[in-house]
Amino acid sequence: MASLPFKDKHKTGFKSAHGGSFLKQWTIFFRQFLKHPGMIGSVIPSSRTLVDAVLEPVDWERTRLFVEYGPGVGTFTRPILERMHPDATLIAIDLNLDFVAWLDAQIDDPRLRVVHGSAIDVRRFIREAGYQQADYVVSGLPFSTLPDGVGGAICAETRAALRPGGEFLIYQYSRYVMRLLTPVFGAISDRLEWRNIPPCRVIRATSDEALAEAA
Numbered sequence: 001m002a003s004l005p006f007k008d009k010h011k012t013g014f015k016s017a018h019g020g021s022f023l024k025q026w027t028i029f030f031r032q033f034l035k036h037p038g039m040i041g042s043v044i045p046s047s048r049t050l051v052d053a054v055l056e057p058v059d060w061e062r063t064r065l066f067v068e069y070g071p072g073v074g075t076f077t078r079p080i081l082e083r084m085h086p087d088a089t090l091i092a093i094d095l096n097l098d099f100v101a102w103l104d105a106q107i108d109d110p111r112l113r114v115v116h117g118s119a120i121d122v123r124r125f126i127r128e129a130g131y132q133q134a135d136y137v138v139s140g141l142p143f144s145t146l147p148d149g150v151g152g153a154i155c156a157e158t159r160a161a162l163r164p165g166g167e168f169l170i171y172q173y174s175r176y177v178m179r180l181l182t183p184v185f186g187a188i189s190d191r192l193e194w195r196n197i198p199p200c201r202v203i204r205a206t207s208d209e210a211l212a213e214a215a
């Protein structure tokens, strides 16, 4: 498991203890799933084991811009902030205004920019934050239930938004996204994380051959 190098140096302010009770987060998440099943794609938030597995390869010391797609109730947002360098920025993009309002109300951290919109517009959000490219993008988007063409466009935009050697980190319950990643990313790795219910695919995609060489 990755260490938490910056946890003691930078305090993330959760406006309520632990960012709201698990029960409250699960209730809000489940309600949104009932309202927008295709957009949310899952009935429960990701487990802490899955969060640790997805974030394990990140080089936190060198990361200055991290982007998160589909933060929901912040299951990944909080652990990213716990690990992130004091001078780094996290842009969290969600299409669901209720989740955006929830995150804004729950997390008080100057390194976090929560934006309402689609991941398709990632490059515009990066420019508006004063950056050129991201070191990492992590995605919780339900690619198999997104409207036609949206998933492919998001993968292409993400490839353009990443710095050379930057990585697209994805967790998914199906392998559907692989057909969208293959045409745009040079190196892709895929494994199953069994310690999540249900077991979940953990995918890394990068634009150069760094992953292939390391494997």
Ligand SMILES: C[S@@+](CC[C@H](N)C(=O)[O-])C[C@H]1O[C@@H](n2cnc3c(N)ncnc32)[C@H](O)[C@@H]1O
Pocket: 039, 040, 041, 042, 044, 045, 046, 069, 070, 071, 072, 073, 074, 075, 076, 093, 094, 095, 096, 099, 117, 118, 119, 120, 140, 141, 142
């Ligand atoms: C399965 S939930 C993931 C929530 C959380 N990251 C987790 O792991 O528990 C999917 C999230 O993607 C968001 N979403 C769906 N389509 C999107 C899009 N085009 N751009 C940004 N967010 C989107 C939904 O609103 C929802 O918050």
